[in-house]
Amino acid sequence: MDPVLTVEDLSVRIAGLHILQGVSFTVAPTGVTVLLGRNGVGKTTTLRAIVGLTPRNGEASGSIRMAGGDLLGRPTHRLVRGGLGYVPEDRDVFAGLTVAENLRLAERRGSVPAYDKVFALFPELDRRGRQRAGSLSGGQQQMLAIGRVLLNDNRLLLVDEPTKGLAPKVVTEVAEVLERVAESVPVLLVEQNLAVVRRLARDAVVLAAGRVAWAGSATELLAEAELTRSLLGVGSGDHHGTPATAGPRKDES
Amino acid sequence: MSTVILLALTGLGLAALYFLVASGLSLVFGLADVLNFAHGLFLGVGAYATWWASGNLPGAGPDGFGFVLAVAFGVAAGVLVAVLVELVLIRPLYSRTIEQVLVTVGLSLAGVALLQATWGADARPFPRPGWTRQVTGILGANVPNAGLLLIVAAAVVLGALLAFLRWTRYGLVIRAGVENREMVTALGIDVRRAFTLVFAIGGAAAALAGALGGVYFGTVSPGQGGSLLIFAFIVVVIGGMGSVVGSAYAAVAVGLLQQFVNYYGPSGLGDVCVVALLAVVLLLRPQGFAGKVATA
Numbered sequence: 001m002d003p004v005l006t007v008e009d010l011s012v013r014i015a016g017l018h019i020l021q022g023v024s025f026t027v028a029p030t031g032v033t034v035l036l037g038r039n040g041v042g043k044t045t046t047l048r049a050i051v052g053l054t055p056r057n058g059e060a061s062g063s064i065r066m067a068g069g070d071l072l073g074r075p076t077h078r079l080v081r082g083g084l085g086y087v088p089e090d091r092d093v094f095a096g097l098t099v100a101e102n103l104r105l106a107e108r109r110g111s112v113p114a115y116d117k118v119f120a121l122f123p124e125l126d127r128r129g130r131q132r133a134g135s136l137s138g139g140q141q142q143m144l145a146i147g148r149v150l151l152n153d154n155r156l157l158l159v160d161e162p163t164k165g166l167a168p169k170v171v172t173e174v175a176e177v178l179e180r181v182a183e184s185v186p187v188l189l190v191e192q193n194l195a196v197v198r199r200l201a202r203d204a205v206v207l208a209a210g211r212v213a214w215a216g217s218a219t220e221l222l223a224e225a226e227l228t229r230s231l232l233g234v235g236s237g238d239h240h241g242t243p244a245t246a247g248p249r250k251d252e253s
Numbered sequence: 254m255s256t257v258i259l260l261a262l263t264g265l266g267l268a269a270l271y272f273l274v275a276s277g278l279s280l281v282f283g284l285a286d287v288l289n290f291a292h293g294l295f296l297g298v299g300a301y302a303t304w305w306a307s308g309n310l311p312g313a314g315p316d317g318f319g320f321v322l323a324v325a326f327g328v329a330a331g332v333l334v335a336v337l338v339e340l341v342l343i344r345p346l347y348s349r350t351i352e353q354v355l356v357t358v359g360l361s362l363a364g365v366a367l368l369q370a371t372w373g374a375d376a377r378p379f380p381r382p383g384w385t386r387q388v389t390g391i392l393g394a395n396v397p398n399a400g401l402l403l404i405v406a407a408a409v410v411l412g413a414l415l416a417f418l419r420w421t422r423y424g425l426v427i428r429a430g431v432e433n434r435e436m437v438t439a440l441g442i443d444v445r446r447a448f449t450l451v452f453a454i455g456g457a458a459a460a461l462a463g464a465l466g467g468v469y470f471g472t473v474s475p476g477q478g479g480s481l482l483i484f485a486f487i488v489v490v491i492g493g494m495g496s497v498v499g500s501a502y503a504a505v506a507v508g509l510l511q512q513f514v515n516y517y518g519p520s521g522l523g524d525v526c527v528v529a530l531l532a533v534v535l536l537l538r539p540q541g542f543a544g545k546v547a548t549a
Contacts, residue, residue, distance in 0.1 A: 053435060056348045080441035092436045094429045105429050106440045148440065 004029040004156050004186045005050070006065045012042070012049050014058030019045050021210035022062070027156065032178070032187045032200045034218055037207035038233050043190040044089055046207070047158045050188075051086045052076040066156065081108065083155030087162060089190075091145040095134025099125055099144060102133050106148040113151040121177055122147050139170035146177060157187045163196055175199055194232075198222050206231045255393035260512050262391065266400030266469065268508025269407030273462035274485035275492065275500045276414060277455020283431040283495015285448045287343055288350070290357040292459055292485070293478030294338075294364035295331045299460025300379075300473045301368055303327030307380040315380030323380070324464045331460020332453050339452035344445065361479065368475040376474035379467035386471075399469040406465055407504075410458055414497050423450055431495040484511075487527060491534045493541025502542050506530065 003026035012020040019042045027033045035043050045054075053076055054060045064071040071079055080086065094102050103125065107113045119126040122143045128136070133144060142162055149157065162178065163171040175196045178187065182200065191197050197204070201218035214221065214231055222228060278292050306313045306326035313323040338360065346352045385402060388395040418424035426447045430437045437444045459478075466481070467473045488507050492499030507527050515523030534541065 051439060053439065075443075076435075076438040077441050077443045080439060086439045088436065088439065092433055092439075094432050094436070096432055097425070097429060101425055101429075105425055105437070105442070108441060152441070 001029050003027055004066065005188065006063075007046075007050070008063045008065070010046065010049060010060065010062035010064060012045050012054055012058060012060045014045070014055060019210060020049070020060075023207065023210070023212055025205040025212050025215055027186060027188050028203055029186055030182075031202040032182045032189050033203040033205065034197050034201035035188060035190045035205050035207065036197070036221075036232060037213075041207045042210060043207060044160055047086070047160050047188070047190060051084055051158055052079050053086075083153065085149035085152070085154035085157040085185075087145050087149055087157065087159045089160040089164065091138075091141045093133040093136070093141045093144050093148075095132065097133055098130050099133055099136070100129035102144055103148050103151060106151045108152060111152060114153075115151065118147045118150050121150070121180065137170075139166050139173065142166065142170075142174055143177070146174075146181070150181065154185050157181065157185055159187055160190045161192060162189075163191065163193050171196065194222065194228075255395075256516075258392050259394035259396060260516055261509065262394065262396045262404070263400050264509040264512030265505065266397075266403045266508075267512060268504040268506075269400075269403040270462055270466050270469065270481065271484055271488045271508055272407045272501055272504035273410060273458045273465075274481055275488040275504055276410070276497050277451070277458045278482075278485055279489045279492065279495055279497065279500045280427065280431075280451045281455050282489065284427055284434070284444075284451050285343075285347065286350070286434075287347075287353055288357070289343075289452075289455070290354065290482070291338055291360040291364065292357075292455065293482035294361050295335050295456040295459035296463035296466070296478035296481060297364060297368055297475060298334045299327040299331040299463030300467045300477060301327075301372065301463075302330035302460070303464040303467060304377065304379055304473050316382045320380070320382050324461070327464040328457050328460045331456040331463065333456075335452045335456020335459075336449060339449050343452070344448075347445075347448075361482075365475045365479065372475075374475060376472035379471055379473045381468040381471070385468050397469075399465075403465050403469055406461060410461065411497070411501050414454070414458075417454075418497065423447060427451060484527065487531050489541075491531055491541055493543035496541070496543035499541055499543030 005027040007026070008024045010020055010023040011018070023046060035046060037043050048054060049060045050064055050071065052071065052074055060072060062072065066084070094105070124140060125144060125147050128140070133141065136144065146162070159178065162174050166174065171193060178189070178200055181187065189200065197218060204216065204218035204221045205212055206214040206221070208231060274292065274296060278289060281287050281289050303323045303326065307315050307319065307323035310323065310326055313319045313326060342356050342360065343353065346356060381399070385399040388397050389401060418428055426437060426442055426444065430444050430447055434444055462481070463478065466477065484507060488500055488503045491507065492503030507530070510526050510530060511523035514526045515521070
């Protein structure tokens with residue numbers, strides 16, 4: 001099957017720093033592809049470049065193709081309308097707006113928002129419609145950030161560290177949701193929690209020093225402790241504590 | 254007692270004028286991060302267009318419905334200029350702050366010069382309905398009707414703006430954009446349309462301030478916008494960038510403070526007190542009364 005997304009020779013410079021230096025990889029048309037790498041290696045930069053959010057003081061070159069067209073240089077709102085769903089790091093819900101308003105913002109003219117689907121996944125969002133998004137817990141905010149993207153049909157979801165800073169029980173909930181979401185739409189996921197990666201990801205792409213250091217089956221990668229350690233700087237079981245039962249990580253934001 | 258009431262109501266009249274200028278300024282800055290020094294030009298355009306219309310536009314005049322028509326023409330001119338400024342001059346310069354400041358400062362200077370070249374530097378008598386020159390007795394104080402007109406107009410604009418922000422799709426986009434512009438585009442929304450819209454709203458409110466300010470002062474002169482703009486900026490900073498409600502509170506605080514201190518203290522001390530208030534707010538609460546949230 002043809003990949004849903006093909007990134008070729010992607011380079012990104014921001015404020016003079018050469019963050020990505022010719023990154024090439026593909027995203028399979030089904031399931032979860034995980035983007036791994038140590039902190040600061042450019043995972044978020046890669047997702048942002050795909051969705052056209054490279055900052056003004058930066059520039060991206062290379063090619064990013066989805067369904068034949070090159071995405072690079074097109075404005076973000078067009079890309080998103082074209083079927084690219086983006087769930088940013090730190091969730092970025094609109095704290096001053098209510099939950100219902102956050103969702104309403106994602107509605108689009110000419111398409112019926114899939115509230116049924118979203119509320120079936122996240123009944124909490126229906127109940128808390130009038131609550132300000134800023135007063136939600138981190139897990140609920142993450143649900144809202146995912147939910148508002150799912151109101152529209154997507155051809156690919158970009159999800160950046162959805163479990164960052166969440167309590168272990170909530171991490172499991174988020175992972176369950178992503179698992180269900182990935183049944184109907186391919187996902188490119190940035191995730192540091194290797195237990196979540198093990199559960200969700202079929203393919204893995206590892207970035208190191210601004211390039212792709214390894215690409216292949218996620219199971220294969222995690223099965224080889226030595227490989228995982230050399231690429232990610234962690235043993236497959238000891239990243240931020242034992243991921244399967246990890247205590248709440250300190251929220252870096 | 255009647256003096257206090259008179260001062261309070263004239264202070265509120267001044268506050269109304271500040272609010273009309275500051276609300277647009279605040280939304281433009283809150284949403285688009287543009288410090289629009291040309292905002293005073295919109296006020297000048299509104300004042301001069303109203304003045305011109307009442308003498309030249311068929312049906313318009315200094316009284317009754319003719320006056321309403323003249324003001325409507327002034328507001329329309331303000332909107333037109335604001336939208337053109339946004340589309341032609343500001344849009345290519347988003348996220349280039351220094352260039353924006355240069356362009357808007359230059360535009361405000363050029364605008365004043367243009368008004369001067371066309372209609373002269375001297376203040377011209379402003380056409381206004383007879384009743385606005387009279388006073389109304391309120392609890393023993395003789396309050397000028399022009400001031401009351403300003404207060405009513407500002408209250409209506411405040412109500413309309415809040416309803417717009419609270420109940421409409423574009424209002425929602427603006428409130429969200431003030432909080433996090435990038436994320437609005439990442440939901441598939443072309444936020445630049447909202448930029449044009451806030452410029453139009455700001456232009457309309459400033460032009461209305463120009464027209465009603467002309468009624469209040471009785472004259473119109475090219476430099477009027479610039480001097481009001483300084484206090485409007487102070488109001489925006491005190492109220493909090495991007496907050497309409499914050500601007501309203503801050504405008505009232507600044508207007509009343511200025512009026513009372515200027516009356517009871519030596520002339521001009523009121524203006525100094527306003528700047529002092531600005532300094533205190535910046536020290537204690539740098540984000541202003543309402544922070545960077547376009548609350549409805």
